Amino acid sequence: MDYASIATRAQAARSAGQQIVLVLGLGFVGTAVAGNLARAEQGGKALFFVIGLDRDDAAGREKAGALDLGRSPTYANDPSLERVIRECCLTTKNLVGGVDPRLIALADVVVSCINLDVQRAPGQTEKLTVPTEGYAAAMRMVGAHMRPGTLVTVESTLPIGTCDRVLYPALCEGQAKQGVDVKAQPPKLAYCYERVMPGPDYLDSVNNFWRAYAGVDAASADAARDFLALYVNTAQFPLWRHKSTRAAEMAKLLENSYRATNIAFIEEWSKLAEGVGVDLFDVIKSVRVRKGTHDNMMLPGLGVGGYCLTKDALLAAYGAEKLIGIPAEMPFSRRAILTNERMPLRAVEWIERHFAGQLAGRKAALIGVTYRPGVNDTRSTPSEIVARALLERGATVDAYDPLVTHWDELPHVHVSQDPSAVLRGAQIVVICLPDPLYRPFLADALKAELTAGAIVVDPWNMIVDACAADFARRGIALEVYGRGDYAKAAAAAVKG
Ligand SMILES: NC(=O)c1ccc[n+]([C@@H]2O[C@H](COP(=O)([O-])OP(=O)(O)OC[C@H]3O[C@@H](n4cnc5c(N)ncnc54)[C@H](O)[C@@H]3O)[C@@H](O)[C@H]2O)c1
Known part of the structure; x- marks a missing residue:
């Protein structure tokens, strides 16, 4: 006006x-x-x-x-x-x-x-x-x-x-x-x-x-x-x-850095759980019963996104050093930012290993583009890190997100509101967002659209229980952050 x-x-x-x-x-x-x-x-x-x-x-x-x-x-x-x-x-x-x-x-x-x-x-x-x-x-x-x-x-x-x-x-x-x-x-x-x-x-x-x-x-x-x-x-x-x-x-800044650091902390336990054959999701649930001190422990996931948690820890040290003039190393807070930034790349490493480094020309489908369920904000999302890494390796990338029609940071990636269309023919799937609204259809859509040889990365433990047996029978690989028990069970199922 x-x-x-x-x-x-x-x-x-x-x-x-x-x-x-x-x-x-x-x-x-x-x-x-x-x-x-x-x-x-x-x-x-x-x-x-x-x-x-x-x-x-x-x-x-x-x-x-x-x-x-x-x-x-x-x-x-x-x-x-x-x-x-x-x-x-x-x-x-x-x-x-x-x-x-x-x-x-x-x-x-x-x-x-x-x-x-x-x-x-x-x-x-x-x-x-x-x-x-x-x-x-x-x-x-x-x-x-x-x-x-x-x-x-x-x-x-x-x-x-x-x-x-x-x-x-x-x-x-x-x-x-x-x-x-x-x-x-x-x-x-x-x-x-x-x-x-x-x-x-x-x-x-x-x-x-x-x-x-x-x-x-x-x-x-x-x-x-x-x-x-x-x-x-x-x-x-x-x-x-x-x-x-x-x-x-x-x-x-402390409020946001505390959260970002807790998320980063769980990443090292995810890797450990994967190595020693343990279900970290279940372990964390057992620890969370200690109300008041442990009940908000973070669960494993693809990474941290959004405009705030990816930057705010750095603003504390920056202000101290540049505006006030005192040194501020802040190693935990800085390390957390870097750990969180690298976290999504583990999915890409698994995918590369699965295809012996040959990703060129393979179709990838990302499920969820925004940084949290229920928003259409695509700033600093873990899915962007995954998409860029896959594109650099020659894969083609399509994405599903019901709230995004245009991905501002990656305008050449087609974002569809139809999950089946995005999954059809995909050899690589990364579930980037644990939106509860995906639960009613995602497992069925994956089972219907994927074929032998594909790999699904489910960093949030969203579809493992519904899909693991079906995937193992049909030769579809499934990788889950923090689910070492699953990796062992899947190997046993394939052997059996
Ligand atoms: N997004 C969140 O959930 C959230 C939560 C808490 C705090 N914050 C903080 O709040 C601030 C704003 O975040 P946001 O997510 O709303 O950012 P945003 O980018 O969505 O919005 C900023 C708006 O300010 C406008 N703007 C910038 N400079 C201007 C100027 N000189 N005159 C008039 N308008 C101007 C931009 O055009 C834009 O519309 C940031 O510091 C952020 O860290 C964000």
């Missing part, structure tokens, strides 16, 4: 007692945040008039334009998402999209949800580029347009030290450009990291969940607390106030 129309609506909303909130960045986080704010109400009245602002480029205009049509800029299998966006954009009309930075001047609160990527070559974690300057430019833009007194909260995941060393100075610079005396009127900047979980509880994971905040000073922290308390279910999920923005930055 154009600037003048939004300004008129915002003026009317302010007169009606609504706060104006501008959400910067309409990606996976920004969409959920904007939808949440727009659905917040008190006494049947919307609390906020929400403006979603994205870049003035083709992708940004498309996202902002989606809101004007009453559609979500991102997909999630959360049935409330499309309903909330439609109602707020078309019925209550308190949610709009735009690309004009002058919209920032209308806001009482700016919530920044833009991305900050890590650029690095695979196989190492020492040489990184984290374009904090791009984020600083966005904050300068906000500072150059916002009214003094506006609260700016940042929800993106940041290297430690970014708020105090990079974003606050940039915000001050922007304000000074407007002629604001930042000593007399310091900008309010708070860090309120986001824990949104794309999937069936996408919207609720923003406001019906634990939230934390910190400010560059007490006034900023208090303002962030008061703002969050308006739309977060604090009765059930009290807010956590961190002692500094660095502490809040660290909390988010």
Whole structure:
């Protein structure tokens, strides 16, 4: 929507007692945040008039334009998402999209949800580029347009030290450009990291969940607390106030690194279990009975995907070294990233061994393309690592994923919504995603479409029980991460 129309609506909303909130960045986080704010109400009245602002480029205009049509800029299998966006954009009309930075001047609160990527070559974690300057430019833009007194909260995941060393100075610079005396009127900047979980509880994971905040000073922290308390279910999920923005930055990074490291840790036990003939899935289930200390132990799998767990551990060391200037080796966290990155390649090694290194011209079928069930986000998926490795070795690759029509990172790979068509004639199958929705048909489709000589890699132990006997009888190889017992049983079955 154009600037003048939004300004008129915002003026009317302010007169009606609504706060104006501008959400910067309409990606996976920004969409959920904007939808949440727009659905917040008190006494049947919307609390906020929400403006979603994205870049003035083709992708940004498309996202902002989606809101004007009453559609979500991102997909999630959360049935409330499309309903909330439609109602707020078309019925209550308190949610709009735009690309004009002058919209920032209308806001009482700016919530920044833009991305900050890590650029690095695979196989190492020492040489990184984290374009904090791009984020600083966005904050300068906000500072150059916002009214003094506006609260700016940042929800993106940041290297430690970014708020105090990079974003606050940039915000001050922007304000000074407007002629604001930042000593007399310091900008309010708070860090309120986001824990949104794309999937069936996408919207609720923003406001019906634990939230934390910190400010560059007490006034900023208090303002962030008061703002969050308006739309977060604090009765059930009290807010956590961190002692500094660095502490809040660290909390988010530690949370994700902890998970990534636990996943990496299980990989070495998977290999061990395969070597010594043990079913690691069963072993982990037996250990998980120890509630409180062991009940969230990870299970083996193809790898770690998504935009967050594949990068966040590296942001801690990067911030310490580059922004604060202290050495940060962090060997566990770095090693975890590398282990997780290599994990999908084990599937390819098995496939190469099966075909004595001759993969050229063989048809491969990947089952699942996204990084987790129920989303259409294909960023940094283990399936991409598998696909690239197979393509490099000359195989042809097709994929099945009901939620993906175009694989942005691998546009030449055909993604179909018909699993049987993808499996037909395949000599290589990798089950890349353990989506429970695949369970009712996958085993039958594999049995129906595959022929002798094919190999199936099932890193998640999804179809082993249903297919192992049939495959062994028909000469179809099956490899499973962490199922050493299966490898022995299959060998015995073939001998028998
Ligand atoms: N995806 C998740 O599940 C998740 C969860 C928690 C935290 N995070 C963190 O939140 C941040 C955003 O993640 P995301 O997945 O939403 O990213 P995304 O890439 O889906 O969305 C970012 C959006 O910001 C826009 N943008 C970038 N620069 C801009 C600018 N200067 N002005 C206006 N718009 C701009 C982009 O066009 C894009 O639409 C990241 O730091 C991420 O690590 C993500």
